[in-house]
Amino acid sequence: MLEVKIAWGLSADGVMRHISEVKNGKACGCVCPSPNCSSPLIANQGAIKTHYFSHQTNTSCSGESALHLAAKQLLENLASEKAVLLLPKVHAEYSKVDMLGEIVEGSSVEHIRFELKDAKQEVRLSDSLIADVLSKSSTNEELAIEIFVTNSKDELGEGKYRYIQVNAIEIDLSGLSWNINRDDLKDAVLKTAPRRWLYCNKIAELYIKLKQDIDNEVDRINQSYLANLYDIAQLFSSNTNLPSLTWPSLVARRLQINSSDFIESRSPKVKCFNKVWVPFDYGFSGTAIVGDKKIVNVDVVLFVKGNNKKTIPKGKPTLFIGYDERKTADYNKFDLRWENVELWQQKLERIADNKMVQMQNVAFEKDQMIATFVQRFRAANDNVKMQMICQKLGLSPPKQESKHNYYWNTSWDVWKSTVWFYKIHNNEGYTISSWGIADDSWLESLFGFPIDNKASEARRKMAGSWLKKLYHLGILRRISWSEYEVENSKLENFVPWQYIRKL
Numbered sequence: 001m002l003e004v005k006i007a008w009g010l011s012a013d014g015v016m017r018h019i020s021e022v023k024n025g026k027a028c029g030c031v032c033p034s035p036n037c038s039s040p041l042i043a044n045q046g047a048i049k050t051h052y053f054s055h056q057t058n059t060s061c062s063g064e065s066a067l068h069l070a071a072k073q074l075l076e077n078l079a080s081e082k083a084v085l086l087l088p089k090v091h092a093e094y095s096k097v098d099m100l101g102e103i104v105e106g107s108s109v110e111h112i113r114f115e116l117k118d119a120k121q122e123v124r125l126s127d128s129l130i131a132d133v134l135s136k137s138s139t140n141e142e143l144a145i146e147i148f149v150t151n152s153k154d155e156l157g158e159g160k161y162r163y164i165q166v167n168a169i170e171i172d173l174s175g176l177s178w179n180i181n182r183d184d185l186k187d188a189v190l191k192t193a194p195r196r197w198l199y200c201n202k203i204a205e206l207y208i209k210l211k212q213d214i215d216n217e218v219d220r221i222n223q224s225y226l227a228n229l230y231d232i233a234q235l236f237s238s239n240t241n242l243p244s245l246t247w248p249s250l251v252a253r254r255l256q257i258n259s260s261d262f263i264e265s266r267s268p269k270v271k272c273f274n275k276v277w278v279p280f281d282y283g284f285s286g287t288a289i290v291g292d293k294k295i296v297n298v299d300v301v302l303f304v305k306g307n308n309k310k311t312i313p314k315g316k317p318t319l320f321i322g323y324d325e326r327k328t329a330d331y332n333k334f335d336l337r338w339e340n341v342e343l344w345q346q347k348l349e350r351i352a353d354n355k356m357v358q359m360q361n362v363a364f365e366k367d368q369m370i371a372t373f374v375q376r377f378r379a380a381n382d383n384v385k386m387q388m389i390c391q392k393l394g395l396s397p398p399k400q401e402s403k404h405n406y407y408w409n410t411s412w413d414v415w416k417s418t419v420w421f422y423k424i425h426n427n428e429g430y431t432i433s434s435w436g437i438a439d440d441s442w443l444e445s446l447f448g449f450p451i452d453n454k455a456s457e458a459r460r461k462m463a464g465s466w467l468k469k470l471y472h473l474g475i476l477r478r479i480s481w482s483e484y485e486v487e488n489s490k491l492e493n494f495v496p497w498q499y500i501r502k503l
């Protein structure tokens, strides 16, 4: 036989009895309290096992509503004792964001003393709602009490109480031991078991009050922001001792042929703020003058930074100044931006375009000049080449012509003075190497020397021994076996051919 243990039975007088409150065996005189059962119970009060009721006959009844019924009946009895029922605290929270984006929050708690005066079981409150217990306090406040043993009230249940606006709590007895006795059950019901509000009109009242307080507080804070902002507006209008503002820049960017960025920028500044400021929701709007030669009237919107509202600017260029009084330094206290400055931007784009064309022309002319020079230099004979380089160096050409060298496609004097002019002269810190000179594309364009390996190797050797001599003279500094750095190309009493030609 499956033994279902119950600790509470319903006695003949209709009172729920704990197993400890009855006689042993059939003499207990109790029936199962479960509706649809009501079978006679036997009290099992042996010496060893925990005492319990069992059904006299084999049944599938679990007697599971025993504790539920016991608790309800207990509440009814407690009302006659004027017992105090602990209610969940009444709690409300509310928060609001001020103009600067700071959260202002608050909470409010109230404890209600509820002395049971009257309690009835199974009271119908609406078509779809029967309260486990409906009680009244000594101050005649009504409270529905739901006992949770196996089924907690869901949102629907809460909604039913909200709909009829009857205060209700749920006492959670689901964690209690099956054989809890009368005194412990009394403690649990009155104060120790968890409890919560299913509906509480005081929470709404508390919330409304709290909301009002916080809303007022935020208003007060916002008004103080605006008052401070007005002082700032007046400071601007004085046009003296202005804070150091970071003026936003308009930028026009162009990519050059050498793929570096070319940037044309302007940072228009207000020259003079006008006196009149008109208040709006979260700031003040005024006007100002920009420009030196040509005066431009602009609108100014001075606002509390951090607010999430957006102002739609009118057609005029408008300076937006966000002000955050919490910051200490001007650079993060004031946040400036221009709006409606498309015309200014277009003008800047045109200026950038024009500058770009000019730069390209200059670059093109330079290329042309170089190309012309290369053409002339290459076509000239050694004598003329020597004259051209000497002219660049500001020297008179050597008196005697030097020998034409096949590997350089020019004379000794010419290649040496050309290398001197382009690679060493005024080139302190420049790294020079024999192989670099032997294969240098610029020199190749000037001389048109043969570029095969044999010719290149011959040039490398010639250049190598010449650079070594310049090193010994203190003109170059050695870095590695074939590399040098130009150390001193501006010798006093410079006698060029001593170093260039005869070496």
Ligand SMILES: [Zn+2]
Binding pocket: 032, 033, 034, 037, 038, 039, 055, 059, 061, 062, 063
């Ligand atoms: Zn039963």
